[in-house]
Amino acid sequence: MKRLFAIILDAILGSAVTSMILLIIVPELTGLSVAPLLVIPATIAWIAAATFGGASIGQLFVSSKTERPLPNGLRSHMGWIAFCSSIVAGWIVTDISPIEFFSGEGLKGAGRIFGALFTPEFDVLGAALDAMVVTVFTALMATIVAVPMSFVLSFAAARNVMTGGTHERVFYVLLRALLNIMRSMEPIIWAIIFSVWVGIGPFAGMLALVVHTIASLTKQYSEQIEDVNHGPLEAVSATGAKRLQVLWFAIVPQCVIPFLSFTIYRWDINVRMATIIGFVGGGGIGTLLTQYQGLAKYNEVGTLVILITLVVWMLDVISARVREALR
Amino acid sequence: MSLLSVRNLSHTYPNGYKALDDISFSVEPGEFLVIIGLSGSGKSTLLRCLNRLIEPTHGTITMNGQDVTHVSDAALRSHRAGIGMIFQHFNLIPRHSVVKNVLYGTLGSTPTLASILGRFSSEQHQRAMEALDVVGIAEKADVRADALSGGQQQRVAIARALMQNPNLLLADEPVASLDPATSHSVMDYLERINKDLGTTVICNLHFLSLVRRYATRVIALKGGRMVFDGQPIEITDAWFRTIYGEEAMEVEIR
Numbered sequence: 001m002k003r004l005f006a007i008i009l010d011a012i013l014g015s016a017v018t019s020m021i022l023l024i025i026v027p028e029l030t031g032l033s034v035a036p037l038l039v040i041p042a043t044i045a046w047i048a049a050a051t052f053g054g055a056s057i058g059q060l061f062v063s064s065k066t067e068r069p070l071p072n073g074l075r076s077h078m079g080w081i082a083f084c085s086s087i088v089a090g091w092i093v094t095d096i097s098p099i100e101f102f103s104g105e106g107l108k109g110a111g112r113i114f115g116a117l118f119t120p121e122f123d124v125l126g127a128a129l130d131a132m133v134v135t136v137f138t139a140l141m142a143t144i145v146a147v148p149m150s151f152v153l154s155f156a157a158a159r160n161v162m163t164g165g166t167h168e169r170v171f172y173v174l175l176r177a178l179l180n181i182m183r184s185m186e187p188i189i190w191a192i193i194f195s196v197w198v199g200i201g202p203f204a205g206m207l208a209l210v211v212h213t214i215a216s217l218t219k220q221y222s223e224q225i226e227d228v229n230h231g232p233l234e235a236v237s238a239t240g241a242k243r244l245q246v247l248w249f250a251i252v253p254q255c256v257i258p259f260l261s262f263t264i265y266r267w268d269i270n271v272r273m274a275t276i277i278g279f280v281g282g283g284g285i286g287t288l289l290t291q292y293q294g295l296a297k298y299n300e301v302g303t304l305v306i307l308i309t310l311v312v313w314m315l316d317v318i319s320a321r322v323r324e325a326l327r
Numbered sequence: 328m329s330l331l332s333v334r335n336l337s338h339t340y341p342n343g344y345k346a347l348d349d350i351s352f353s354v355e356p357g358e359f360l361v362i363i364g365l366s367g368s369g370k371s372t373l374l375r376c377l378n379r380l381i382e383p384t385h386g387t388i389t390m391n392g393q394d395v396t397h398v399s400d401a402a403l404r405s406h407r408a409g410i411g412m413i414f415q416h417f418n419l420i421p422r423h424s425v426v427k428n429v430l431y432g433t434l435g436s437t438p439t440l441a442s443i444l445g446r447f448s449s450e451q452h453q454r455a456m457e458a459l460d461v462v463g464i465a466e467k468a469d470v471r472a473d474a475l476s477g478g479q480q481q482r483v484a485i486a487r488a489l490m491q492n493p494n495l496l497l498a499d500e501p502v503a504s505l506d507p508a509t510s511h512s513v514m515d516y517l518e519r520i521n522k523d524l525g526t527t528v529i530c531n532l533h534f535l536s537l538v539r540r541y542a543t544r545v546i547a548l549k550g551g552r553m554v555f556d557g558q559p560i561e562i563t564d565a566w567f568r569t570i571y572g573e574e575a576m577e578v579e580i581r
């Protein structure tokens with residue numbers, strides 16, 4: 001009886017999943033509509049696999065707790081169902097279309113853009129370099145402005161520092177929440193806000209990056225603070241030191257190197273972000289890129305892309321080296 | 328008058344665990360008091376209650392006749408400044424030089440801004456060198472603290488405590504991470520400070536052989552309760568089994 005029930009459950013699940021695959025994904029992939037009849041053998045195969053392969057979900061539902069470590073087994077099956085169904089759902093929602101990707105029309109478009117990118121027009125190089133300098137400095141200024149604020153805030157955002165009673169606890173929780181909200185708003189959204197506030201240009205881009213950098217660095221810094229060895233804190237407190245002295249002498253020395261490392265990495269990230277932010281009015285090379293893209297001047301776009309790639313790559317290497325040396 | 332007097336001290340951790348249960352004892356000036364007990368018996372908690380790194384849940388602590396159980400801010404800091412403390416893991420500031428670490432012993436009496444800017448007076452520098460001399464490590468003054476061996480680091484920690492001119496020195500298993508020879512050298516420094524400078528010492532220890540060698544008085548904790556208070560020679564085999572359990576065997580450290 002139980003066994004029958006398990007098989008029925010498997011059959012329902014199996015037919016649902018196989019029909020989703022055969023009737024939606026396969027036609028999308030191949031352009032061929034599959035005979036609905038194919039669902040029947042596929043379902044049978046599924047049930048066979050479930051029953052003899054030991055992955056029966058129906059079995060899981062009908063068996064009693066003592067027979068099987070239910071929570072564990074259930075969780076792993078649920079994991080599989082969630083994984084498979086999100087691939088199916090994702091495929092449909094993202095409009096994945098191998099047909100367009102490989103169609104003659106699609107390939108022609110790809111040929112055009114790659115052709116242009118690989119025959120860059122170097123007349124724009126001067127303007128591009130100027131814009132690149134703006135972008136790099138936008139990122140640098142944003143980092144420099146954000147660091148002191150992040151440094152101060154990070155102590156208030158560290159659980160092991162905010163131990164002085166309820167009001168500190170409340171402040172800590174509010175600050176954490178605010179930082180999380182600030183961080184979940186992408187810099188590009190901040191850039192849109194600030195380009196309306198202070199006008200389009202590098203300043204708007206910088207402000208957007210400052211907000212995001214403060215939120216990110218404060219989080220990274222404070223996590224580092226929460227990770228410090230508690231011993232020196234006790235030792236410095238035991239000398240009768242004031243709170244600020246405890247923070248400065250017991251925590252800061254344990255954190256400077258990681259802080260520097262985070263900061264350099266953040267500047268590196270900010271250069272990339274400053275480029276993207278340029279697309280929505282943050283100035284610099286991103287703004288230049290959207291202009292040429294809008295005019296469909298793909299050879300000029302090619303030059304800009306090469307320049308951006310080179311600079312980002314260079315900064316990546318340099319920042320990795322510096323961070324390596326700091327360790 | 329006793330230097331320190333503890334009455335009915337209890338501590339319950341936030342998770343509800345009662346680590347100290349109704350502890351009372353007094354410490355006379357010049358004593359070398361050793362606290363023994365199994366790991367987890369509450370020795371560290373007791374020591375940290377004395378300088379209020381941990382807040383007692385019940386009871387009173389009186390130091391030099393003053394009730395310090397509930398003092399806060401400046402009074403609490405001055406209470407702490409009068410008590411030196413050394414730790415099992417030394418707790419030096421790793422990237423800073425030895426002499427700086429010793430100077431940090433004066434933080435309690437140095438204005439915040441001056442200390443942050445590194446402006447310690449020449450008198451403080453001189454005292455730091457003297458303190459390093461006491462523990463025989465003055466030549467390492469400019470070496471980074473984390474470049475020293477364990478025994479050397481513990482001596483720097485002692486020098487840091489000496490900078491406080493303490494009436495009382497707390498030592499939480501000061502030799503538990505050192506080898507036997509180094510252990511004796513560190514204990515000898517504590518003994519010399521106790522004898523020569525007259526500083527009262529309260530020290531948590533693991534090994535009974537060290538207790539017999541250095542203690543003038545012993546307190547034993549078991550499960551947060553005080554089960555013994557007496558002379559080292561009074562710890563008989565029977566007491567030993569009471570404190571450490573029937574299964575325990577005494578291990579020597581020479």
Ligand SMILES: Nc1ncnc2c1ncn2[C@@H]1O[C@H](COP(=O)(O)OP(=O)(O)O)[C@@H](O)[C@H]1O
Nearest residue numbers: 340342344346365366367368369370371372373
């Ligand atoms: N922060 C804490 N929270 C909860 N329990 C703790 C905490 N610290 C210590 N304890 C418990 O209190 C008891 C005494 O700890 P401790 O004073 O460190 O003992 P000892 O130093 O004698 O080894 C132990 O059982 C320990 O597990």
Ligand SMILES: [Mg+2]
Nearest residue numbers: 370371372500
């Ligand atoms: Mg301990």
